[in-house]
Amino acid sequence: MDVAVGIVAQRGDERAQDLAAALIETLERAGDREGATVSVVVDDASGNAVDAPAVPVASMADRDFVVSIGGDGTLLFVAREVGSTPILGVNLGEVGFLNAVAPDDACDVVVDLLEELCDTGSLEGRALSRLEATGEGEWALEPALNELVVHGPRRGHGGGVTVETRIDGDCYAASHADGVLVATPTGSTAYNLSEGGPLVHPETDALVVTQMAATESMPPLVVDPDTELTISVSGADTAYVISDGRNRRRLEPPATVTVSLAPDPVQLVGPTGNFVTSLEKLEST
Ligand SMILES: NC(=O)c1ccc[n+]([C@@H]2O[C@H](COP(=O)([O-])OP(=O)(O)OC[C@H]3O[C@@H](n4cnc5c(N)ncnc54)[C@H](O)[C@@H]3O)[C@@H](O)[C@H]2O)c1
Numbered sequence: 001m002d003v004a005v006g007i008v009a010q011r012g013d014e015r016a017q018d019l020a021a022a023l024i025e026t027l028e029r030a031g032d033r034e035g036a037t038v039s040v041v042v043d044d045a046s047g048n049a050v051d052a053p054a055v056p057v058a059s060m061a062d063r064d065f066v067v068s069i070g071g072d073g074t075l076l077f078v079a080r081e082v083g084s085t086p087i088l089g090v091n092l093g094e095v096g097f098l099n100a101v102a103p104d105d106a107c108d109v110v111v112d113l114l115e116e117l118c119d120t121g122s123l124e125g126r127a128l129s130r131l132e133a134t135g136e137g138e139w140a141l142e143p144a145l146n147e148l149v150v151h152g153p154r155r156g157h158g159g160g161v162t163v164e165t166r167i168d169g170d171c172y173a174a175s176h177a178d179g180v181l182v183a184t185p186t187g188s189t190a191y192n193l194s195e196g197g198p199l200v201h202p203e204t205d206a207l208v209v210t211q212m213a214a215t216e217s218m219p220p221l222v223v224d225p226d227t228e229l230t231i232s233v234s235g236a237d238t239a240y241v242i243s244d245g246r247n248r249r250r251l252e253p254p255a256t257v258t259v260s261l262a263p264d265p266v267q268l269v270g271p272t273g274n275f276v277t278s279l280e281k282l283e284s285t
């Protein structure tokens, strides 16, 4: 059997590169034991430091699985690039909420994944919903694993906008505000939390709508993921819609953004962390 693996090490991080090298050695030895031909590539940024062919991360979308070594930001980046290809998250970051596997366990876990592939031909992962934003003029943003934010010209005093949020066509909140944030269960522990939104257990199928610094505020609302959700902005020269804090699109108010589930969820593989006990990580942020 041929097994194709991609490894992305956090850019410029020697620990991540050393772990990438150790994983390559481990996978090659395990492949010999299993009678499998294992081919491993690393991301372009790590190519000089790790002895393996270097490729753009986006080209790893055809691999059997991709290992992300770094923090939450690195995993979000890998998910943006490889879409629904299975991802194993190894945590070297400060928070590491999305990465359940500790560096010391990574070699054992990749061997388990290789054996699962050889035994069953595929990997069983956990699907994590993503959100997409669309608007007038046929534009679309990269899907968000954490959250989509629609906000005014800038955050803070004088940077707000009039925002109206509709749920299945009915107005839920209309106010001058910094913006509105729609989070997945995965993103509930990130920006959503700092804006006063609730934590959502990962096994719950829901989205959270949270206003950001609204003059006339409504409590955060938990909705079914299939809800028709529109956010309209007016009363400012510009506004933005931002996916996972990194991809943004400029809007010219008045404008309406429609938020819906993206068709292809992210697939995380490897052991699951315990959501409830891992919440203690948030206390340090
Ligand atoms: N005020 C805020 O809390 C705030 C502001 C902007 C962005 N963010 C978050 O940062 C994310 C982008 O992360 P990045 O690393 O590229 O940017 P970044 O470098 O600005 O990191 C933001 C922090 O959020 C943590 N984080 C990311 N996703 C998380 C999750 N699902 N649960 C718990 N913590 C999480 C990261 O570990 C990091 O500590 C965005 O999706 C947004 O959720 C938060």
Ligand SMILES: Nc1ncnc2c1ncn2[C@@H]1O[C@H](COP(=O)(O)OP(=O)(O)OP(=O)(O)O)[C@@H](O)[C@H]1O
Residues within 6 Å of the ligand: 008, 009, 010, 011, 043, 045, 046, 070, 071, 072, 073, 074, 075, 076, 077, 092, 093, 094, 095, 096, 246
């Ligand atoms: N191998 C890589 N190739 C290209 N870009 C990378 C790579 N690794 C990280 N990046 C970039 O760096 C960003 C993540 O870096 P960031 O400093 O947020 O680290 P992190 O993984 O969240 O770890 P920490 O918790 O230590 O901050 C990604 O969004 C991506 O743009």
